[in-house]
Amino acid sequence: MPWYALYTEPRHEKKVSERLEKLGVEVYCPLVTQIKQWSDRKKKVEVPLLPSYVFVNVEEAQRDIVFQVSGVVRYLYWLGKPAVVRNAEIVSLQKWLHDTVVTSFEVTGIEVGSVYTIETGPFSGLEGTVSKVDKNQMEIILEQLGFKVILKK
Template sequence: MNWYVVYTKPKWEKKVAEKLNQIGIECYCPLITQIKEWSDRKKKVEVPLFNSYVFVQLADKERNSVFQIAGVVRYLFWLGKPAVVRDEEINIIKMSLKAENISDISVTSIQVGDRIKLETGAFSNQSAIVQEVSNTHYILVLESLGCVLKIKYK
């Protein structure tokens, strides 16, 4: 069975994942813990790593069953076909989220266009291309995961 990417309504990722599990569809909604700050307090909250995306694993002929869940909008397509995510990529995401905090990463002499390999943190062992370098952050393109990573530093 393949992993597919389901596009959800904004802020519905956790609800959709819960409902998919209830009807017996295996799904994965990677969550990260962030500290949200309001005027009167700070609180740790779990937010989806990928906004509006939930990964589902099911047979091709069963793909329409996800649309019985409120909040599911459509499948993510790539080159005219539903995007398929390999088991290896799902496992990389799972392992990356179990990794230590990335606050201890130190980077020196990196320039735009350099290809680097992240050695620690949530995306360890991932290859990336440096897209932007500024005084406060780096922007890296993780081709294997199809995403852009912004790393802030002090």
């Protein structure tokens, strides 16, 4: 079965995921933990990696079942058809989110516009174009996956 990207109402990703699971739909909502600062405290919260998007694994004939859930807006389309996300891309995303993240690095000899091949980690072997290099940050665009990775020191 193919994976499809669903567009949800803002801040409804977790609720949509829970409701779709209750319907028996295989769903993946990538979450990351962030520390949020309020005036009186700090708290760790899980927020969606891709705001307003969840991935569902359903047969093409049963795609309409997702619209039984409130919070679902539409499928993401590519060239007039619902965009299919390859299983390998979902697995890479899951692996990336569960692997250890390197928090210390030094950017030397890398320039904007150069092609950089990732040598280790969940994205190993993927090539990306460097879009920004600062003293404390480097941005790499991974065109194969359709997103930008930001490495901060």
